[in-house]
Amino acid sequence: MEIALIGNPNTGKTSLFNHLTGSYEYVGNWSGVTVEKKIGIFKNNKDKLIDLPGIYTLNPLSKDEGVVTQFLLTEIVDKMLNILDASQIERNLHLTIQLLEYGKPTIIGLNMMDVASKRGIHVDPVKLSQTLGIPVAPVVARSGKGCTDLAATIIEGDIPNPNPSLVHYGTEIEEAIEKLEELLEGKQNHSVRWLALQLFEGNQYVKQYLYSVIGEERLNFFLQQIEKTINTNYQTSLEQFIFQKRKAKIDWIIADSAIKRNLTKTPLSEKIDAIVTNKILGLPIFFLLMYLMFMLTFDWLGFPLSDYLDGLITGPIASGIESLLSAVGASDFIHALILDGIVAGVGGVLVFVPQIFILFFFISLLEDSGYMARVALVMDRLMEAVGLNGKAFIPMMIGFGCNVPGIMAARTIETPKERLLTILLTPLMSCSARLPIYALFVGAFFVQQKALIVLSIYVLGIAVAFILAKVFSSTILKGETSLFVIELPPYRLPQFRALWRSTWDKGKGFLKKAGTFIFAGSVFIWLLSYAGPSGMDVALDDSYLAVIGGFIAPLFEPIGFNSWQAGASLITGFLAKEAIISTMNIIYFVPDEASLQGLLSNYFTPLSAYSFMIFILLYIPCLATTATIYKETGSKRWTVFSIGYALIIAYILSFVIYQGGKLLGLG
Amino acid sequence: MLGKLKKGEKGRILHISSIDHLVRRRLLDLGITEGSEVCLKCVMPFGGPIMVESCGQCIGIRRKEAIQIEVERL
Numbered sequence: 001m002e003i004a005l006i007g008n009p010n011t012g013k014t015s016l017f018n019h020l021t022g023s024y025e026y027v028g029n030w031s032g033v034t035v036e037k038k039i040g041i042f043k044n045n046k047d048k049l050i051d052l053p054g055i056y057t058l059n060p061l062s063k064d065e066g067v068v069t070q071f072l073l074t075e076i077v078d079k080m081l082n083i084l085d086a087s088q089i090e091r092n093l094h095l096t097i098q099l100l101e102y103g104k105p106t107i108i109g110l111n112m113m114d115v116a117s118k119r120g121i122h123v124d125p126v127k128l129s130q131t132l133g134i135p136v137a138p139v140v141a142r143s144g145k146g147c148t149d150l151a152a153t154i155i156e157g158d159i160p161n162p163n164p165s166l167v168h169y170g171t172e173i174e175e176a177i178e179k180l181e182e183l184l185e186g187k188q189n190h191s192v193r194w195l196a197l198q199l200f201e202g203n204q205y206v207k208q209y210l211y212s213v214i215g216e217e218r219l220n221f222f223l224q225q226i227e228k229t230i231n232t233n234y235q236t237s238l239e240q241f242i243f244q245k246r247k248a249k250i251d252w253i254i255a256d257s258a259i260k261r262n263l264t265k266t267p268l269s270e271k272i273d274a275i276v277t278n279k280i281l282g283l284p285i286f287f288l289l290m291y292l293m294f295m296l297t298f299d300w301l302g303f304p305l306s307d308y309l310d311g312l313i314t315g316p317i318a319s320g321i322e323s324l325l326s327a328v329g330a331s332d333f334i335h336a337l338i339l340d341g342i343v344a345g346v347g348g349v350l351v352f353v354p355q356i357f358i359l360f361f362f363i364s365l366l367e368d369s370g371y372m373a374r375v376a377l378v379m380d381r382l383m384e385a386v387g388l389n390g391k392a393f394i395p396m397m398i399g400f401g402c403n404v405p406g407i408m409a410a411r412t413i414e415t416p417k418e419r420l421l422t423i424l425l426t427p428l429m430s431c432s433a434r435l436p437i438y439a440l441f442v443g444a445f446f447v448q449q450k451a452l453i454v455l456s457i458y459v460l461g462i463a464v465a466f467i468l469a470k471v472f473s474s475t476i477l478k479g480e481t482s483l484f485v486i487e488l489p490p491y492r493l494p495q496f497r498a499l500w501r502s503t504w505d506k507g508k509g510f511l512k513k514a515g516t517f518i519f520a521g522s523v524f525i526w527l528l529s530y531a532g533p534s535g536m537d538v539a540l541d542d543s544y545l546a547v548i549g550g551f552i553a554p555l556f557e558p559i560g561f562n563s564w565q566a567g568a569s570l571i572t573g574f575l576a577k578e579a580i581i582s583t584m585n586i587i588y589f590v591p592d593e594a595s596l597q598g599l600l601s602n603y604f605t606p607l608s609a610y611s612f613m614i615f616i617l618l619y620i621p622c623l624a625t626t627a628t629i630y631k632e633t634g635s636k637r638w639t640v641f642s643i644g645y646a647l648i649i650a651y652i653l654s655f656v657i658y659q660g661g662k663l664l665g666l667g
Numbered sequence: 668m669l670g671k672l673k674k675g676e677k678g679r680i681l682h683i684s685s686i687d688h689l690v691r692r693r694l695l696d697l698g699i700t701e702g703s704e705v706c707l708k709c710v711m712p713f714g715g716p717i718m719v720e721s722c723g724q725c726i727g728i729r730r731k732e733a734i735q736i737e738v739e740r741l
Contacts, residue, residue, distance in 0.1 A: 056693075061693060091698035094698075243695060270720075273708065273725070279711065282711065380715055381712070381714060390727070414693070483689045483693070484728065484729050484732075485726060485732075486728075487726050488724075488726060
């Protein structure tokens with residue numbers, strides 16, 4: 001059985017999903033924003049729960065909202081679970097009514113009763129259930145209270161078909177629905193009432209669907225007629241008219257099942273907001289939080305943990321493997337492959353796991369606490385100045401973790417132009433895969449100012465993105481209005497379990513990559529370094545890797561790194577940025593990280609190291625990111641553009657930094 | 668005008684149809700329309716967005732849109 005989970009944004013949908021499903025199949029739900037449907041299996045191991053993006057109405061404004069309508073139009077749904085926020089019940093019921101019109105058995109999970117009663121709103125689930133004619137189960141999605149009962153009701157309970165005519169829209173519309181019914185007679189299986197009302201509201205997805213069933217001309221004629229009738233009879237638009245009818249019904253439902261009292265207590269959220277979205281303090285607080293996040297990720301927590309892990313891998317683990325290999329009498333080739341190739345390559349990436357998890361933990365913390373939406377508000381003025389809007393900052397922040405979910409999170413941006421710009425520029429946000437490279441280089445060249453140097457690279461990424469946003473939005477992407485309306489959810493104290501789960505969801509992609517991609521890449525790179533035109537087990541400088549790297553190395557001379565090693569690692573960096581580290585570890589094979597750092601000083605100066613880091617920051621989105629850009633824009637032209645502009649900008653900036661630095665006598 | 672309210676002041680929306688239709692729809696989704704009571708909570712610096720509260724929820728909108736929403740002071 002397929003059960004769809006639908007509800008407004010910030011109603012606790014994802015928490016409920018996690019409580020109801022023991023296991024789940026992971027479908028690209030990287031960030032706090034559910035951007036794609038995610039399918040979970042109920043604890044009975046049989047029925048499926050489908051988590052859909054949060055929406056206010058079935059009539060979509062942005063792409064992620066369209067996912068739900070598209071889903072209802074094309075997939076088979078057996079039952080629907082609609083989660084309601086009791087503290088925002090009026091608003092939430094608009095969606096509920098549309099779902100009831102869809103005509104499938106529906107059950108309501110009534111969440112946040114505690115928040116509601118603090119605001120003086122009391123909702124009686126029994127009465128609400130009677131009024132709506134469908135089961136209503138109170139739940140506490142955060143703690144999981146009531147979830148077992150809810151699951152039992154959905155799976156085993158006999159849920160009656162809802163009454164799709166809960167709202168009477170007046171003679172004109174009711175007649176028009178009947179007329180559409182005649183036009184569609186036997187041509188499709190959806191509820192005609194639902195299709196008709198969505199069409200009248202201006203739902204483009206439904207309109208396209210109906211075009212394919214009865215033809216464009218016929219449908220447009222039909223639609224114009226009803227629009228005209230409503231316009232002349234009521235002096236209002238069809239969309240507004242339907243909204244008013246629903247609203248009147250909702251007011252009646254509320255009066256029938258919920259009592260509202262007004263308390264004049266200042267909720268905690270408002271007290272916090274008075275500080276963090278303060279006119280003067282807002283931005284400084286945001287920057288301070290960012291600074292703390294970086295200090296913790298690097299200096300205070302990350303580096304010590306990485307060092308410890310490095311000691312473990314290069315020490316006991318490597319020697320353990322070595323003695324094991326000697327014991328089983330492995331050949332020299334296998335010996336070298338495992339120790340110099342796999343352990344060096346994969347191990348070199350794994351030591352950065354603590355830092356990456358700490359960073360993901362903080363991003364999750366910002367998302368779960370509700371601060372992320374405030375960031376969008378605080379940053380909007382600045383973003384507007386460069387032709388974006390505050391919401392574009394969220395994909396960029398998520399991009400610090402990984403560019404792929406960052407680009408996907410851009411789906412919540414309503415206007416196509418701002419969305420495209422955000423997609424094109426998010427790869428400039430320094431993702432966690434680039435972090436090991438900085439960590440290695442600052443460890444070798446900038447021991448005193450580690451966090452500061454890394455922060456400067458992150459800031460540079462943002463600055464370049466902003467400048468380009470301005471340039472692109474006033475040249476190739478001119479025109480179109482900007483839309484910024486954002487809901488600011490109340491602050492919530494994040495629960496450790498939820499935080500850990502979301503950190504793990506994000507971080508395990510990194511571990512998976514280390515286990516598969518980096519593993520294969522390491523073997524491949526090692527083979528290229530082991531073999532050469534003159535045979536196997538050659539000196540490194542005679543290897544195929546040196547040949548390939550040497551071929552492109554002269555290109556990098558003007559920006560400060562002309563060694564073949566740098567050239568070779570940049571090629572592998574396109575596959576995944578971490579591969580740069582694996583490659584370097586294999587090329588400069590040395591017993592531990594400290595000696596690798598010592599060795600690097602033979603090839604780089606602090607200035608050229610900085611130039612190298614900047615180049616890595618900007619030069620190209622990794623393979624997975626490029627694929628995501630293609631998927632999200634659906635355009636080869638924009639995908640090629642995103643690679644092309646990045647290469648050019650990277651080269652120019654590294655050139656300026658290196659040559660400029662030399663002129664200033666820093667080289 | 669909503670944009671002209673001072674921090675902490677309350678108003679009731681009289682007229683909302685002069686703003687961009689996409690913005691209007693999104694506000695409608697959030698339950699903010701003619702007749703809604705709103706309270707101005709925060710104002711971002713440099714002509715940035717404002718934060719308003721309505722029925723216990725907070726939303727952020729830009730000032731240039733806010734000044735097109737007619738309200739009566741309460």
